[in-house]
Amino acid sequence: MARRSSPSTLPAAGRRAVPDPDALQALLGALLPENKNQAERERAFKALLALAARRPDLLLPRWDELTRMLRRCGAFTKWPAIYLIAALLPADRRRRFDRSFAAYFNLLDDEAVSVAAHTARLAARVVAARPDLEPRVTRRLLxxxxxxxxxxxxxxxxxxxxxxxxxxxxxTRSRRAIRRFAEGMLASSSPRAVRTARAFLKKYAGAAD
Structure with missing residues (x-):
């Protein structure tokens, strides 16, 4: 059962959205590309992220709206949506994510590298919430x-x-493939990629066993 928090533990905008569907819709609308007010977008995202963690029952019925955001133009709409969906996954008993999987992980090849990087990062949360999807997630990452x-x-x-x-x-059963993935990054011209690969290979020296 989804854990509920007292409204007093939520940001002010989130507290207003608990009893008021119009306030919740306004928060979602603030994330859309038409809204150019960055401060308003950030406040809305923080409030929605708190709701996703503490009152997922309010946002789960809006799942299709969040999925549509994955397909909208602009990183400033997509990246809040991927975080909100990831935050809702532990409460997604109806497995809505199954029908959103492709749209979500297609963002690994988004036009914006920031969106792709955030999607890759959040793959860990997807697998934590849905271990049954690990093979599919790993294939997309590899x-x-x-x-x-x-x-x-x-x-x-x-x-x-x-x-x-x-x-x-x-x-995972893909340990060898993941190790090869890491080894292939050692010659990268990206310093972060090299550091990450070295740290991984040092920590998981026996990952292919």
Whole structure:
């Protein structure tokens, strides 16, 4: 059962949204591309993220709206949506994410590298909430070389993917493939990718066993 928090523990905008569907809709609307007020967008995102964690029952009925945001133009709409969906996953008893999986992980090849990197990073939360999806998630992460990014940006995204896979590498059947993925990053021109790969290989020296 989803854990509920007292309204007093939520940000002010979130407290207003608990009894008022119109206030909740206003928060969601603030994330859309039409809203150019960055401060308002940030306040709305923080309030919605708190609601997703503490009152997921209020946001789960808006799942389709969040999924539509994944397809909208602009990183400033997509990245809040991927975080909100990831936060709702532990409460997603109806497995709504199954029908959103493709739209979500297609963002690994988004036009904005920031969106792709955040999506790779959040893969760890997806697997934590839905271990049954781990093989599919891992396949998508291991296929990052097929994305359109230039090598430096692609390897940056891969570094976040490797960190995500590191959270479950000891329980996956794809240990050897993940290790090869890490080894392939050692020659990257991205300093972050090299650091991440070295740290992974040092920590999980026996990951391929």
């Amino acid at each position: 296929a990052l070389d097929r994305t359109h990014f230039d090598p430096d940006r692609r390897d940056l995204v891969k570094s976040y993917a490797l960190e995500a896979m590191g959270t479950y590498v000891e329980s």
